Amino acid sequence: MNEESRAEKFLELFNKGKEFTEELLRENQRLRYRLAASETEGASREEVERLRAEVAQLTDENRRIATRYKEVEEENKDFAHRYVEIEEQNNNLANLYVASYQLHSTLDFREVITIVQEIVINLIGAESFAILLLDEKTNELKAIASEGADVMPGVEGVSARLGDGILGQVAKTGESYYINQDVEGGKVTLDKPLAAVPLKIKEHVIGLIVIYKLLQQKDSFSAVDYELFSLLAAHAATAIFSSKLYSQSERKLNTIQSFLDLLTTN
Amino acid sequence: MPLENANFLVVEDSPTMRQLISFSLKRFKNAKIIEAVDGVDALKKLSGPDKIDLILTDINMPVMDGLKLVSLVRQNAQLKAIPIIIITTEGAEEDRERGLALGANAYISKPIQSSHLIKTISELLAV
Numbered sequence: 001m002n003e004e005s006r007a008e009k010f011l012e013l014f015n016k017g018k019e020f021t022e023e024l025l026r027e028n029q030r031l032r033y034r035l036a037a038s039e040t041e042g043a044s045r046e047e048v049e050r051l052r053a054e055v056a057q058l059t060d061e062n063r064r065i066a067t068r069y070k071e072v073e074e075e076n077k078d079f080a081h082r083y084v085e086i087e088e089q090n091n092n093l094a095n096l097y098v099a100s101y102q103l104h105s106t107l108d109f110r111e112v113i114t115i116v117q118e119i120v121i122n123l124i125g126a127e128s129f130a131i132l133l134l135d136e137k138t139n140e141l142k143a144i145a146s147e148g149a150d151v152m153p154g155v156e157g158v159s160a161r162l163g164d165g166i167l168g169q170v171a172k173t174g175e176s177y178y179i180n181q182d183v184e185g186g187k188v189t190l191d192k193p194l195a196a197v198p199l200k201i202k203e204h205v206i207g208l209i210v211i212y213k214l215l216q217q218k219d220s221f222s223a224v225d226y227e228l229f230s231l232l233a234a235h236a237a238t239a240i241f242s243s244k245l246y247s248q249s250e251r252k253l254n255t256i257q258s259f260l261d262l263l264t265t266n
Numbered sequence: 267m268p269l270e271n272a273n274f275l276v277v278e279d280s281p282t283m284r285q286l287i288s289f290s291l292k293r294f295k296n297a298k299i300i301e302a303v304d305g306v307d308a309l310k311k312l313s314g315p316d317k318i319d320l321i322l323t324d325i326n327m328p329v330m331d332g333l334k335l336v337s338l339v340r341q342n343a344q345l346k347a348i349p350i351i352i353i354t355t356e357g358a359e360e361d362r363e364r365g366l367a368l369g370a371n372a373y374i375s376k377p378i379q380s381s382h383l384i385k386t387i388s389e390l391l392a393v
Contacts, residue, residue: 091380094289102282118282121355125377217357217375 092228095123099232103239107246113145116209116236121147124229125218126211128152133199133207133240134162134171141171141208152212154190170196171205176230178221188212195221197229199237206241209233269391270295273316277301277308277323277335278353283376287322287353290380294387305330309338318348320387325354325365333368340369349390353378 099119106112113131120126128148132141139162146156160167170177177196179188188194194214199207209229214220221229274291276299278284288299300316302308304327312318321339325332332352339345349372352365357375365373372386 087381088379094380095286098282098286098289102285115282118280122280122283122286122376125355127355215355215357215376218377 088224092224096228096231096235099123100235103235107243109240109243109247112236112239112243116240117145117147119232119236120209120211121215123232124211124225125215126213127215128155128213129209129211130155130158131199131207131209132158132160132167132171134205139163141167144207148213152188152190155212158190158210160191165191166193167191167196167208167210170198171208174198174200174203174205176226178226195229197233199233199240201234201237201241206237209236269388271297272319272391273298273300275300275302275308275311275318275321277303277305277321277327277332279303279324279327283324283353287378287383290378290383291322291387293380293384304328305332305335305338308335312339312345312348318345320391321348321350322353323350325352325356325361333365336365336368336370351383351386351390353383 102115103112116131120129128151130143130146133144134141141160141162143156143158146158149155162168163172166177176198179192179194193210193212195211197209198205199209272294274297276284276287278287284301288301291297291299298316300311300318302311306329308321308323323332323335332354336350336352339348339350350370351372351374352370353374353376354361355376362373371390374383374386
């Protein structure tokens with residue numbers, strides 16, 4: 001082999017080597033690209049997994065928040081309901097405060113009775129009623145004030161003996177009476193009123209407030225009326241009793257004073 | 267009209283009811299409560315130095331009743347714009363219609379619920 005053919009063979013070999021090297025480089029490039037692509041694909045999957053986990057977590061959170069929201073909504077409803085109840089209680093306390101303040105603002109017996117009447121009309125909502133006092137000597141309950149004789153004739157003259165009938169029993173036992181309209185048909189008579197509440201000082205009954213008819217706009221007693229009525233009756237009892245005692249002592253004082261005047265002038 | 271600093275005229279012959287209504291009105295900040303025992307007394311107070319923002323009146327009163335008062339207030343050029351609430355034991359529909367026809371803005375039957383009264387006043391003054 002001469003020098004020229006050896007050179008051509010070498011050149012051919014070199015070119016093949018070059019082509020092979022180029023081929024290898026291209027493959028390498030292709031593989032590197034695939035590797036990079038695979039790596040990228042792998043990363044996306046991880047990301048998807050991560051996002052999935054995040055979505056699941058957020059869904060849980062969302063569910064938890066929705067549950068809490070419902071709970072808070074229920075609490076709000078409960079608060080709103082309690083607010084109304086408290087408003088009602090405030091109203092009743094204000095009524096009770098004003099009523100007791102008025103009842104104890106005077107020692108004049110007639111004035112106290114007028115205030116009791118005002119309270120029964122305006123706070124209890126009674127149209128026809130009577131205030132009875134117990135005469136401890138005769139054990140008889142007698143009306144000393146009344147309203148609504150036009151709708152309940154005879155209300156001004158209501159009386160009862162202690163222990164007799166509904167009124168007498170209320171005075172004897174000291175337990176309030178409210179008609180059961182479902183059982184008793186709601187028929188109200190002078191002896192069977194809508195309500196009879198004792199005027200009590202501790203356990204000592206001094207009289208009754210007897211209701212025969214409520215105002216047209218008031219259908220029936222509400223749950224809170226019973227409580228309010230009893231509390232008012234307790235205040236009314238002390239006010240009536242003290243004003244009665246005061247007027248009696250005033251009378252006695254006047255008599256003694258007149259007697260002393262008579263003695264000193266002689 | 268602001269709900270604060272309002273001047274109320276309470277016309278009621280019963281001291282207990284006057285006090286009860288006045289007590290409810292104390293919910294309004296800096297409210298001034300002027301009391302009158304009947305319609306004639308109310309007209310005197312209305313011509314006094316205090317500018318009345320709202321009148322609350324009973325119907326059944328001696329000397330001059332609440333309906334007459336409503337009627338006179340509505341005929342008076344200086345007073346006719348004052349809102350009036352009737353508060354009464356008369357709960358029949360025809361009584362309500364008569365009161366509103368005479369010019370009362372609201373009609374409340376006794377026994378009153380303080381919250382209802384406050385709501386009615388707030389609506390009338392929040393114009």
